[in-house]
Amino acid sequence: MEPKELEEKREEYAAETEAPQADVDYDKPVAYGPNGEPLYAHPIDAIQKGPQFVHMTRSVNPVKQELTPEMKDRHDQSVAAYPNLNLSEEEYIIRAMSRHPIGLVGLIAMTVVLSLLAIIGYAGYGVFVHDATLQSTTNLTLPSAEAVFIPFLLLLALILIGGYVACYVYLQNRFYLTNESVIQEIQLSLFNHDEQTISLANIEDVSYRQTGIMQQLFDYGTIRMSTEGDETTYTFAYAGKPKEQAAILNNAVEAFKNGRPVLQDTTE
Numbered sequence: 001m002e003p004k005e006l007e008e009k010r011e012e013y014a015a016e017t018e019a020p021q022a023d024v025d026y027d028k029p030v031a032y033g034p035n036g037e038p039l040y041a042h043p044i045d046a047i048q049k050g051p052q053f054v055h056m057t058r059s060v061n062p063v064k065q066e067l068t069p070e071m072k073d074r075h076d077q078s079v080a081a082y083p084n085l086n087l088s089e090e091e092y093i094i095r096a097m098s099r100h101p102i103g104l105v106g107l108i109a110m111t112v113v114l115s116l117l118a119i120i121g122y123a124g125y126g127v128f129v130h131d132a133t134l135q136s137t138t139n140l141t142l143p144s145a146e147a148v149f150i151p152f153l154l155l156l157a158l159i160l161i162g163g164y165v166a167c168y169v170y171l172q173n174r175f176y177l178t179n180e181s182v183i184q185e186i187q188l189s190l191f192n193h194d195e196q197t198i199s200l201a202n203i204e205d206v207s208y209r210q211t212g213i214m215q216q217l218f219d220y221g222t223i224r225m226s227t228e229g230d231e232t233t234y235t236f237a238y239a240g241k242p243k244e245q246a247a248i249l250n251n252a253v254e255a256f257k258n259g260r261p262v263l264q265d266t267t268e
Helices: 003-018 069-081 102-129 132-138 149-171 212-218 242-257
Strands: 093-098 174-178 181-189 192-199 203-209 220-227 233-240
Touching: 069 093, 093 233, 093 242, 102 149, 149 181, 174 242, 181 233, 203 242, 212 220, 220 242, 233 242
Parallel strands: none
Antiparallel strands: 093 174, 174 181, 181 192, 203 220, 220 233
């Protein structure tokens, strides 16, 4: 076949393949199967047009974990170490955290300052009552320094006990992460104690905040947890290493919601 004729054949074939197709009834079977079932032929464009979307959803209820001997041992250890906590049968402590020691500095400094003021005041009073010139000038009859020594000791003891109680209350604010929930113990005063328990399934977001050069320098801050539904925000102030703590919390939340056990165990 001559090259010219070959070229003409190619053009004819291209024109036939690009020509618009006649209307075809795709609902009419083109053949029948071995059992007599009708078979249809549909072009791809007629079946699928536009982008395809795949929707993946996560179960609202977290996947229940199987109780293993290791989990049982860790639960028993947590109950023995933290008898004040009400842990479920499958629950164990992953991380226990207290407030950063930086908060004790102000309380101790205030206690020391008040104690020094009391001592200086008593010493000055002793000088005043033993100075006859000052007494004659003021015309005051004051008790001797020995007479006020006991009240002075009581005042000093009150200041020291108050400082100790303030430090004790500060340290009783603790934060516990378990494989099922977050437990926060809140101590506002010596006789005012509160406990909050938040299921990991209800925690939507965990973040942290550090403000000021002191928090950056000593690496402490505030951890914030927001919950789904009522959109309540829970905070834990004076948390040491807040970035690390927030990362561990987020990992625990994701593991719990996806049915993966969290076995990391570090306490502070």
